[in-house]
Amino acid sequence: MSSSSLSPTAGRTSGSDGDSAADTHRREKRRLSNRESARRSRLRKQQHLDELVQEVARLQADNARVGARAADIASQYTRVEQENTVLRARAAELGDRLRSVNEVLRLVEEFSGVAMDIQEEMPADDPLLRPWQLPYPAAAMPIGAPHMLHY
Numbered sequence: 001m002s003s004s005s006l007s008p009t010a011g012r013t014s015g016s017d018g019d020s021a022a023d024t025h026r027r028e029k030r031r032l033s034n035r036e037s038a039r040r041s042r043l044r045k046q047q048h049l050d051e052l053v054q055e056v057a058r059l060q061a062d063n064a065r066v067g068a069r070a071a072d073i074a075s076q077y078t079r080v081e082q083e084n085t086v087l088r089a090r091a092a093e094l095g096d097r098l099r100s101v102n103e104v105l106r107l108v109e110e111f112s113g114v115a116m117d118i119q120e121e122m123p124a125d126d127p128l129l130r131p132w133q134l135p136y137p138a139a140a141m142p143i144g145a146p147h148m149l150h151y
Helices: 017-112
Strands: none
Touching: none
């Protein structure tokens, strides 16, 4: 086969130069249209990439804030846990002291004959001795106080 039989203008007569120019014009117009379409596609892709980069930056900043807040809460938790340990030790010490005082009062009562009001145990209704039970309803707790939760 000859190369002329493969060309798009192969069955045309040599007198159709106007058609060849029209085909060339159409191809050029199509080429320009494709270039413009590719340019718009690249712009959309770049815009999408820019938006994703901004979202990554925003999410990284949010993540840093959340991490800092978590570290702050963990620090507060550790501090409160240490305070609770000290308070529990103090409560145990005071309980021991109360038992010692009660023993002394029993001796005084025994030898003097005067009735002493001896409290055998710490009062059961003391909310400080039951840290797992709140002394007031949960709804009345000042959880949302601005000084308790700060960001």
